Amino acid sequence: MLATLVVVFREAIEAALIIAIVMGASRGIPGRGRWVLAGIALGAVGAGLVALFADALSNAFSGSGQPLFDAGILLAAVGMLAWHNIWMSSHGRAMAAEVREVGKAVQGGGRPLTALMVICLVAIMREGSEVVLFLWAIATGGGGGWGMVAGGFVGLACGVLLGVFIYRGLLKIPMRHFFTVTGWLVLLIAAGLAAQAASFLNQAGLLPALGNSLWDSSRLLDQGSLAGQMLHVLVGYTARPSGIQLLFYGLTLVAIFVPMQLMARRHHDHGRGHKR
């Protein structure tokens, strides 16, 4: 039971962290709760499907189907995080004002609600499919039964609890700085996911490593430890990164940060003339 609890908790943490931060970052956008829930539900269905068709997925592209699929959905999530952050950089100020005056709907077309859904979907689908396969491995390995079910539920509950805890913590940040903080969190998560995608593409033989283990900080902070794993999700911490991972990390930071700054500046200049 304990083994199941630990594994399910570890997988749940990753999804919970991302969803908690997305929930924080989208604070004040009307309808976001429904879209996030839809993402979670679709992600759960997707996780089941990925686990069910794990065989076909693995056999695709002569044995590289899985890393290619992972890289694809990770890059989709990176794109969605980018869209969200760039949108927020021009609406964040108005949103912060309106969150303070509760009840007012945020104006402005093209709210990134689909982005929220896709990000949650990807987070749940990736971690969820591993949980399903893991539980299947335990069940068929003779370790099933109530211990496994209980372990799974407790592990999941702990993960959800951690997510709620982090979300509540985020809400304590003063409104003045709130979207700046969540913006940075989203930016770093996106860069970390892009680095993961790079590693999957390298694993599939599509990208060069550009040097393996550029440094080794595994003695300092083991990537398998709880802290290492949380930092892996939050800022893309990798104990022994390859060159291609760093390259993707840096490029993603720049590719999101620069348009964010441009949009913020444009909106700022715009806002001087007529206050929204």
Add this chain to the structure above:
Amino acid sequence: MSLPRLTLFLASALLAASAFGATPDTPLTLDIKDRGFVPQELPLPAGVKVELIIRNQDALPAEFESYDLSREIVVPAHGQVKVYIGPLDAGRYRFFNDFYQSAEGWVVVAATGK
């Protein structure tokens, strides 16, 4: 706004980089048996990229994972998958079965006499 542009950028970067994906020599194989790895130590030459075929002999799914190598791939029951590893410097790189964490193994890269 920059979503399509970003996608385009990443796609072209991928395409350009795929030219680098040179095919290495003969693939190595690693078996998963009773959730563990056979062999437990996989010798690898330094400085080359190798193709590794991982075959799962069990009726249970397994996950080949390594923090040292940044590799992570589910190996379905009775299935086989392919991963590329390297080029690596001399050293020992740990991998494990994420679905049965006491099962571990090492990629061992011997130092070449320089």
